[in-house]
Amino acid sequence: MPNDFNQPVIEEFRANGGRVGGYFEGARLILLTTTGARSGQPHTVPLAYLPDGAERLLIIGSAGGGPRHPAWYHNLLxxxxxxxxxxxxxxxxEATVLEGAERDRIFARAVEVDxxxxxxxxxTSRVLPVVALTEVAGGPPNASSPGAALKLVHDAFRRELSLIRKEFAESGASLGVQLRMNCLTLCQGLTFHHTGEDTALFPYLADRCPELAPTxxxxxxxxxxxxxxxxxxxTVVGADHxxxxxxxxxxxxxxxxxxxxxxxxxAQLIPLLDG
Structure with a gap:
């Protein structure tokens, strides 16, 4: 049965390319769908996450500080x-439950930013679990056309840069570990995106539209x-001091x-991609 709180968030998230208002406004948010440990049925929840490089992201089983781990955590086990x-x-x-020193280090990063x-x-008396989610199989952007896909990816970078700049405005003089990671994750994502365009999209367009050469x-x-x-x-983010x-x-x-x-x-490519 859909959760009365979660379901409107899920619907708004899917309708607006990951952007939501209300309680989660301005948060880094994903939808996580697990398989019910008892029911075997899909179970979707919105969750805040921490960037952790291009390979994975991190989620925390807070359950609002309640006495029991959230259902999604039991499902992942x-x-x-x-x-x-x-x-x-x-x-x-693929989900991996972090343990020991790694779990404590990541949780300290989370507390540092929030x-x-x-x-x-x-x-609560329970130790809040920290779980890493590593991508194992993906696909193209969730968009109705190539041009819409390009805009969706670009807007995600714009949104992430806006969040990082907001975090800088709210931080002190020292550069926290998680804020460093947010910057590095953005850099890795941009490098991956531009490499894909340089090796696939741009040669494809140049081959079919020679007049686009200057662009x-x-x-x-x-x-x-x-x-x-x-x-x-x-380089600056990675410096010791x-x-x-x-x-x-x-x-x-x-x-x-x-x-x-x-x-x-x-301005140059979307009309062509969707034309």
Missing amino acids: ANPRATVETGVFTYEA EGWGNYQKM IDRLGREHQKIAVLIEELS ADTLSVLPEVERLTEELERHLDYEE
């Missing part, structure tokens, strides 16, 4: 394979410029250049 919806992509993932996780832990050349040059900014941001004052200007430089690039690419 019985069947670790699950479906993840990000609003852009839907993919199959003390609510720590408050939930104080409300493709410009987009390729912009990718190279953005790659330099990504490398510079990654990095602080927000040294990293934020690199985030702003990347944001400015990327937004200009995305706007141009959409």
Whole structure:
């Protein structure tokens, strides 16, 4: 039976490319579908998550600080394979329950960016489980057309950059571990996306539309410029004594250049892709 709280969130998430209002507004959110440990039926819930590089994301079984682990956690123990919806992509993932020092380290990262996780832990005697979800099989963006897919992916990058800049505004002088990871995960995602365009989309378009050569050349040059900014941001973030004052200007430089690039690419390619 659908949960009265979750179901409207699920419907809004799917209708708006992962964007929702209300309680989850501004949060990094996924939909997780597990297989019921007893029923064998699919069970979908909206969950906040922590970025953890391009390979995986992290979720926490807080259950609002309640005395029992959430149903989705028990489902994953019985069947670790699950479906993840990000609003852009839907993919199959393998769940791994983190234990010991790794679990404690990740949970400390979560509390560092949102003390609510720590408050939930104080409300219960159980140890809140931390679970890693690693993609094992995926597909194209959840869009009705190639142009819509491009816009959906671009908007996800815009939204993530907006969240990161908000986190910088709310952080102190020191650069927290999770904020570092958020920056690095963004950099990895952008590199993967641009590599895919350089090796697949752009050659495809250049082959079929020779008149696009100047546009493709410009987009390729912009990718190279953005790659330099990504490398510079990654280097600064990875420095031992990095602080927000040294990293934020690199985030702003990347944001400015990327937004200009995305706007141009959409204006040039979406009409062609959907024409």
